[in-house]
């Protein structure tokens with residue numbers, strides 16, 4: 001099937017894509033977002049070796065409210081094996097594998113000219129790997145040119161940590177109007193953030209767990225990389241301190257973050273100015289590119305005193321928007337406070353992954369080296 005890219009006005013064949021770790025929570029979201037995607041044709045799915053050869057519909061514990069399409073249900077799962085994957089001649093592979101598995105298969109795909117959009121946390125901070133939240137830092141995609149020295153013929157693009165994706169999308173419009181000094185964030189993270197078998201029900205029901213392994217470091221480090229500026233091949237991190245405290249709460253889907261932003265200068269900041277900047281943040285970096293998954297409004301502002309709430313706000317704009325509320329300014333302390341909710345599986349994982357692949361498609365058409373596959 002063929003499609004026309006809106007900005008370039010070019011006609012292209014659909015790109016062949018596959019999903020690694022398709023039976024997991026993020027993998028399922030990829031499957032649902034890629035099914036009948038206008039630019040991508042879903043051609044294979046992988047899971048762990050024991051499920052190889054089993055039909056997807058029999059192997060998966062499908063937890064998405066929309067029905068699993070019959071034709072996808074019939075697809076036989078394959079292993080995370082280079083030759084098995086190469087047989088499908090994919091252009092782009094989406095990885096929803098644990099990092100300890102991703103670390104071996106992803107480089108093999110890249111060496112063989114297959115582009116990888118990965119949710120696995122390994123390599124996110126390496127200097128030549130774009131860590132993309134497209135509305136915030138689409139221009140960082142140029143970092144892929146530095147990957148040539150690795151001997152890869154495909155490009156690796158990483159999706160940020162789920163809480164970081166939500167935080168940075170809400171912080172960018174604020175950074176546009178304020179000189180931020182410190183950001184303090186407390187997260188209330190849903191159980192789905194830990195994967196299908198991640199949190200035992202006996203540990204989380206009627207409870208809050210004040211620790212998530214490695215999560216605070218991820219938020220603190222990744223936020224600075226994403227909010228950094230990238231010019232002439234050099235990344236400059238903003239002079240901001242970020243400090244996080246992460247908790248797991250008995251919510252199924254949707255992370256809540258309580259954010260305190262300390263800003264510099266004698267600024268007569270008004271809540272209305274902040275809400276205006278958040279509302280007017282119209283995907284600057286990807287606007288006009290015609291990317292199918294880019295939401296018209298990536299940041300939605302609510303004024304009701306009891307919003308945002310994960311159960312009510314996690315699917316705003318198909319889960320691709322973050323919802324910001326409780327915006328307050330504490331003038332004597334130079335402090336701005338707000339609460340943000342975002343969908344960890346969509347905005348924090350698969351949705352942003354698909355958006356990154358759309359951006360990559362656009363980028364490759366522009367720099368003209370699409371056919372890297374042998």
Ligand SMILES: NC(=O)c1ccc[n+]([C@@H]2O[C@H](COP(=O)([O-])OP(=O)(O)OC[C@H]3O[C@@H](n4cnc5c(N)ncnc54)[C@H](OP(=O)(O)O)[C@@H]3O)[C@@H](O)[C@H]2O)c1
Pocket residue numbers: 020021022023024025026027046047048049051080095096097098099101119120121160161162192193194195196197344345348349
């Ligand atoms: N959940 C979130 O909100 C979220 C957000 C951002 C990033 N991430 C990251 O995204 C990735 C996937 O997360 P998830 O929540 O979807 O995890 P998950 O529900 O546990 O799914 C893991 C997937 O990887 C496969 N897998 C596990 N061990 C394997 C092995 N040894 N060999 C081959 N395949 C294996 C599983 O296959 P089987 O079904 O056969 O076991 C399953 O398809 C992780 O790197 C995670 O850190 C997750």
